[in-house]
Structure formats: structure tokens, C-alpha cells
Amino acid sequence: MPSIFSSPNPILFGIGTAKETGARLKELGCSKVLVVFDQGVKNAGIADKVLESIHAAGIKTVCYDNVLPDPPDWSVDEAGALGVKENVDGVVGIGGGSSMDTAKAAKILLTNPPPINQYFGRQGVVKTAGKPLIVIPTTAGTGSESTPGGVITDTKRNVKDVVAGIGCAVTLGIVDPELTISLPPAITASTGMDVLCHAVESFTSKRSNSFCDVLAREAITLVGKHLAIVCQDGSNVEARAGMLFAGSLGGMALSGPLCHLGHDIGKPLGANFHIPHGTACATCLPQAVEYIAPAVPEKVKFIAEALGSNVPGNATAEETGLIACEAIKGLMREINLPNLKSYGLTKEQVLAVAPEVMKLGLELAPMPTTEAVVRNLLDRAYDEN
Ligand SMILES: [Fe+2]
Numbered sequence: 086m087p088s089i090f091s092s093p094n095p096i097l098f099g100i101g102t103a104k105e106t107g108a109r110l111k112e113l114g115c116s117k118v119l120v121v122f123d124q125g126v127k128n129a130g131i132a133d134k135v136l137e138s139i140h141a142a143g144i145k146t147v148c149y150d151n152v153l154p155d156p157p158d159w160s161v162d163e164a165g166a167l168g169v170k171e172n173v174d175g176v177v178g179i180g181g182g183s184s185m186d187t188a189k190a191a192k193i194l195l196t197n198p199p200p201i202n203q204y205f206g207r208q209g210v211v212k213t214a215g216k217p218l219i220v221i222p223t224t225a226g227t228g229s230e231s232t233p234g235g236v237i238t239d240t241k242r243n244v245k246d247v248v249a250g251i252g253c254a255v256t257l258g259i260v261d262p263e264l265t266i267s268l269p270p271a272i273t274a275s276t277g278m279d280v281l282c283h284a285v286e287s288f289t290s291k292r293s294n295s296f297c298d299v300l301a302r303e304a305i306t307l308v309g310k311h312l313a314i315v316c317q318d319g320s321n322v323e324a325r326a327g328m329l330f331a332g333s334l335g336g337m338a339l340s341g342p343l344c345h346l347g348h349d350i351g352k353p354l355g356a357n358f359h360i361p362h363g364t365a366c367a368t369c370l371p372q373a374v375e376y377i378a379p380a381v382p383e384k385v386k387f388i389a390e391a392l393g394s395n396v397p398g399n400a401t402a403e404e405t406g407l408i409a410c411e412a413i414k415g416l417m418r419e420i421n422l423p424n425l426k427s428y429g430l431t432k433e434q435v436l437a438v439a440p441e442v443m444k445l446g447l448e449l450a451p452m453p454t455t456e457a458v459v460r461n462l463l464d465r466a467y468d469e470n
Contacts, residue, residue, distance in 0.1 A: 209250015
């Protein structure tokens, strides 16, 4: 069943574009904005660069710099309350997915009463556009600058939930490769694998559609071309631009088809063992792609070849799957992505995640997903990756 392709929000892409933030906010009619980021962005000096641009345009700022990983609902409520108290007329989110998603959710609270928990829902609870929001990614990963929603942790239910729809829509994404130059190799590798997971899983989802397939193919190709390079030489601006572009494309690609096995298995792995999102989602990706090859052999062939492997013309679906599995494993080794053993986990701990994966209600992988299948993928990933 194909999904609906939604055209993404406007995106300004290019080296140096972050310097235009102030001018763009002025065009949007803003005079005082809430700027949302975390301590990492602050310490890297990235927030100051953007703030400089905003102030140069004569726009006042109030900063919320307490964004946390897996942003908790109370943090969003704090950010929203600050924006309301300071009477801001716009929001800017700078950082990875956590900062951008906090900014999206805080935007809702500028024009709707708190707490944020009452606005969770994939269809979007808030139906009015609210105030302008600019998001500026500093990692090539989540693609939140091009998706119509954000992931927030509901601390009462202890689950991640979603804000979505026009109420938290991005008015403009500013995607500047220069901002990713200082990203350390380990974060570059993890977030880069998140890009690959978004693209591969949306491309092979049961709900894939032709528009998203185009975007996913290009994202996979860009990852194959640039990810290993940026992990070895973070100062390579051309490769950084390629990965950042791939991240935005991956975000667009997944908005209708969504993700399947990689993310479904990665979410509880990440939550239970504090494994970074991209690394957790990539854990079973090689074996998952091999598993689904009989259902989508041509797509798996594309993935293998985009990652640099040769697939013989007479290869069976199973052989194609194996080649793609090896290609992804090779990339993970090349970028020094940590494996399950490196987190000190036993196989028993890892396999215990399988029932939690099933609770997510898996339905989008193109092959049947049973608990036995998930256990097998985890078992193999533990031994092989
Ligand atoms: Fe992801």
C-alpha cells in the first residue's frame, strides 16, 4: 500500500547559508525569537555564529540552551514557557534532531496552552500554523529539517511520542555544511548511519512510493560516496555537504513510507543500553536487508551497488541479499561504528529486546516479521557485526 508523498518545507541549502538566518527571520516578520540549542552546539561556537547573524539583522533573542538527548516533555514545556514569557514571535532550532524537535514542539506552545503531552499524535493535533520556525541542522542524520514532525519523550508514560502536522511545521530549513565540520568522527559515523537507515528502510518499506524512492536512492548513493570520507577527514567540506544533503533527502524519503526493521529494533536497543540512535538503528541493518531481499531484490541490488559492491547479473535474490549485507557491514567497519559487544552486552541481554520490538506493532517490512525473525537478526548481528 503506497503512502502519500508530502512536499517538504522550504530549504535553503549551501555553504555559508547559516549567515543568512537573521535576514530570513526579518523576511518572516520576526523581531524577537526563541533560539533553542544544546550545550554541545554552544561549546562548539555554532550557536554564537547564528546568534551573530540574527542580532546583525536587528532581531532580539532569548536562548533556551538546555536541550537534552531524547528530549523530555518537561524540557519542551520549559522552552515553550520561556518563549511565552519573553513574548517572542518566532523560533530557531540549532543542532541535531533533539534541538530541532524541541524547537518544533516549543513552537506549538507559543500559541497553545501547555503541557506538550496533550498534542502528541502522528496526524497532528494542532491545526493552526502558529509562529515562524527556522531549523538549522548541525549533524547529517535525523533529517528533522525536512520532516513534518518531532520525537519527544513522554516522561509520564516513559515512551517516545510524536508531535506532527502544521502546528510544528518548519517554515524554513537552513542547511549549511560548514556547521558540521567540527562534528567528531564517532558522532559523524552514528548520525551518518541514521541517514542510511532512513533511506534504506523507507526505500524498502511496504508503504514506499515512487517520489520517496527517488529521494531514498539519491541519499543511499550519497552515503556510499561520502560517509567513509567524512569519518576519516571531517574537514572535507564537499563530503560534508554530500552527507548533509543525504540527511535532508533521507528525512523527506521517510515521511510517508516510514522506517521498519532497523529503527524498530534500534529504538529499544538505544533506550535500554544507551546506544546512540544511529548506531542502534544500524545494528541489525545488514542482516535485515539480507532478510528482505527475496521481497525486494531489485531494491536490495541497488543498495549493494550504491555502496560499492558488484552484483552479478545472474545473482539470486538470496545472493543479492548476502552481497548487500556484506556491503553494509564493510561500511560499518570502515567508519569504526561500535558493535553490540563493544557496549559490553551479552547475547542474552540483546536477545531479551525481541519482545519489546514486537510491542511496536511491526508492519512495514516487506517480509513477515515475527519474534523469531527479530531474535535471529539480533543473534546474527551480535556474532557478525
Ligand atoms: Fe532515525
